[in-house]
Amino acid sequence: MTDAASAPLNAWDRVKLARHPERPHTLAYLSELSPRFVELHGDRSFGDDLALIGGIADFDGIAVMVLGHQKGGNTKENIARNFGMARPEGYRKAERLMRHAEKFRMPVVSLIDTPGAEPGIGSEERGQGTAIAESLLTMADLAVPTVALVIGEGGSGGALAIGVSDRILMMENAIYAVASPEACAAILWKDAGKAPEAAETMRITAADLLGLGLIDEIVPEPVSADEAPREAIAAAGAAIGRHLRELLQEFPLDDPAAMRRLKDERYQRFRRIGAWREDAAVLAGIANGVLP
Amino acid sequence: MTDAASAPLNAWDRVKLARHPERPHTLAYLSELSPRFVELHGDRSFGDDLALIGGIADFDGIAVMVLGHQKGGNTKENIARNFGMARPEGYRKAERLMRHAEKFRMPVVSLIDTPGAEPGIGSEERGQGTAIAESLLTMADLAVPTVALVIGEGGSGGALAIGVSDRILMMENAIYAVASPEACAAILWKDAGKAPEAAETMRITAADLLGLGLIDEIVPEPVSADEAPREAIAAAGAAIGRHLRELLQEFPLDDPAAMRRLKDERYQRFRRIGAWREDAAVLAGIANGVLP
């Protein structure tokens, strides 16, 4: 996998790297980056989801609430962690911890790494859609600075649920997509085997998304994170720390006006997203009070 | 049951009246008192509890959020309504609707009528204690006026969960107790048959509780509500309406300072409750820096 140095990687290569079993997951980041992490469990209404974890960490002298999808390092762990696919109780835990962070004025750091929210009977019974939507709503309105880093797979709504952040970063070999390339290929090509083509046209790599203005920064992986996890984590920690400090400087936590500005800037950030044009002839027609 | 007119009723008589199968329940009050009621369902995470209902009602020209326990009028209904014993999802629905009321500045009217929160395996699994506690917390801090009326049985924490109100009223033949007389007798007398004695010494009637300063007003039932439901409901409606108007006058909904005062007065109301004394000798000892 040292192709990175020689030939440019295509989107499908990145997909494989983003899913690489040796790639470090959230707990590896925490153990490397925080000397003090207190994990908090449970949604207070149904269960505790091990696929989406959270807790308070001392991150370089800042008390932050960390939220992150957690994949396993082997099959047994992956079964316990549901392959990083969170259930409604995971998103409800995340929402609870976001409110905790707001109450005690802790910035929120999200580490995104999921194939997507779990599709399952129980998840539908307990309102997977509603749980994700409520997490989005809470996060959009949170009165503390928030930084998200996609460390592996950023899979659809299940990823975004903890990613409505003031700064959005991606590891160089991470991906972030509206659907898995396989699902996209199955729907639009009627052939899941066309996933590599789908991956390309979907624009899911860090470079693509930086180009589209959807993310703020790429954390370089000169050697991919599965091969050099500590180096990748250190670079990620440095980037997150820099953004946190910038945000805390610009938006002092104890200044209500700054928190309103922060929320306003976050709103504008997402408000702008999209590609559209306005048909000049129609606009002229409206202005003149007649249809074009 | 027209003894009321002739001889004074004892506590156990009131228990029987409060539980009388013909006594009107929450929906009867709503149908009599509101020309427009939109029931809202569900806790948005697990289920919909038919034993604790809620919705927006036009109550005499005021849009209010009504919450109430709902018993059935017959066995089949009682099974569907779980005999008015709410589950955690009932209290979570109540909490959700309280926040709805606060968001849209609607006063909250609670109609209390439950033997208690359901004791059951599923209820424990889904956190009956936590659900009640969160309902108490939300209600204690609500920035809209709240009026509670005990229409039948006010059974323990399951009743109080929707009763942390600015005004607390009781129907003349309602009861309000920390535990059922049967449970109290079983524990303290080791004999559930001593329930009538327990009922007496527990001070659970409206008159007792008015005397203890725990409630604000008794709604008279010249004829008990099981025999004259429309009259009882009309009297209840008049009392609730009067308290609502007083509260709205004293605490205008669009005045944030008034809402802070309202919350402060509510806090002081509950803050005061209890019976204690301070041992003068010990106080003197503390003042002098020595133990008495």
Added chain:
Amino acid sequence: MPAMREFLSRRGKFRPKGREDETGAPQIPDDLWTKCPSCGDIIYTKELERSGQVCPKCDHHFRLRARERIELLTDEDSFYEWDIALRGQDPLRFVDGGGSYAKKLEQTREKSGEDEALITGSATIAGHRCALAVADFGFLGASMGSVFGEKLVRAIERAADARVPIITMNASGGARMHEGLLSLMQMAKTVAALARLGDAGVPHVAVLTDPCYGGVTASYATVADIVMAEPGALIGFAGPRVIEQITKQKLPEGFQTAEFLLAHGMIDMIVPRAELRERLADILALYQLAETVSHGSIVGTREVGAGRD
């Protein structure tokens, strides 16, 4: 009230497109008779039209196009459409087996008679002013792309400014794949707009209709202040076939129906199409009453026994 003036002035001044404008894929065959997909009954098409496309025998609610819903719901001539000049782009230069997204958009506009999958505007319902955002399943399965999101957010912002409730009527087959992550981000964008609407104390009522899946279910539609659904509508996050494939389990009877969601606490009520207008009018009246009372004016006087019995 400058906000209210703007709320009204942004309309395009023209009558709404009628059903006769729709050239492509009508839900209802133009024959004399229509077969109900639920009970199999053969229904006189005119009768179906009179019932708002509800099967008189089994109560099956046929899918409706957005403009049909608007017509059924709003007071006559009260609908003023917003943002009719907005057009989709092909920001990713997306190409699948069938060609480019740009071409597909063009074809879909032709075929569906609509410019996008969401129609927004202001209207009155039984005299109550509201903002409306109605999804059109006939336009690329009402997938939420950039224009969908932008139109919805503009409608929410106008509702917030004018302090007028917004009603969304929702359907969706899933994400607009062709717009990639831009499509996913519309979930955050629309929900963020609702957060501000909520801070302003303005209500959002959502009506979920068949089918409602994916990003729409996982964003703005389910965090409404009141969520209702049409009888029998299928509503979920993941599609039933995906769930069946992945879990290898048989799905329970009635899985993901509106009735299933009600039982699981996810929606406030199920409202038959015939009662929708009246129910929404009730709700709008109650919110209006709350607004009036919160500004210090109480109109009612206690009349004992003035109830509904």
Added chain:
Amino acid sequence: MPAMREFLSRRGKFRPKGREDETGAPQIPDDLWTKCPSCGDIIYTKELERSGQVCPKCDHHFRLRARERIELLTDEDSFYEWDIALRGQDPLRFVDGGGSYAKKLEQTREKSGEDEALITGSATIAGHRCALAVADFGFLGASMGSVFGEKLVRAIERAADARVPIITMNASGGARMHEGLLSLMQMAKTVAALARLGDAGVPHVAVLTDPCYGGVTASYATVADIVMAEPGALIGFAGPRVIEQITKQKLPEGFQTAEFLLAHGMIDMIVPRAELRERLADILALYQLAETVSHGSIVGTREVGAGRD
């Protein structure tokens, strides 16, 4: 900081009552050997004392009296008790088969060596100042009566004023029946005080210990910002016998244990007694750090690889 001064000044100036003061019903027989009720092993009593009353073989956590918990948890000589003059009353003139509540209170004070079921005060844990409220199951099953509620609320108010976290260590067998509705209302009273503590942004950490039932579980203890429990502690709303009687169902294995609550999402963590002090110190340090950072001061500098591995 006048608030902090008051926080400290309200203490009674005397050393905490030691275990030697307890005259009645000691949990641990004063013999050389103690039998573990969980594994049946015979343990050298002195060893049990050294382990904080945890069975060295099966990890069973014996119940502790409140002062034993305070001794195990706090820095030496750091505990200053509050409100030692508060005494219960008999407001209902409650009489059961055994006599009056007034008499029962008197007897219980004699037997237990305590004046009420809750002991409050200020202390430091590994140098971190906090308020403490510790329930004593040996006093009428740590039922929450008026004095319990009043002491707790005073402690919460002092914690809010001084902006110092409060740690509650909770156990309870249920309501104080003898105080009737006054007892029930302590649920509202204590939770209302916590609502204000929360508005002030001051944390509450609750430790649930065996057994914890009824009003305490349904009020202040479970709405803490962080809820932890001792291993194996039984925690619930309704008692297991009541549930079994009413439902006629066999209770599932491990029902209402701390581990059951963790799996069902109700608590944040299970902390063995031996680790409690350290874990609380960590949490207090993190909240302290948050407070410092929120006032604009960041002390750390990024050192790559400064982690725990």
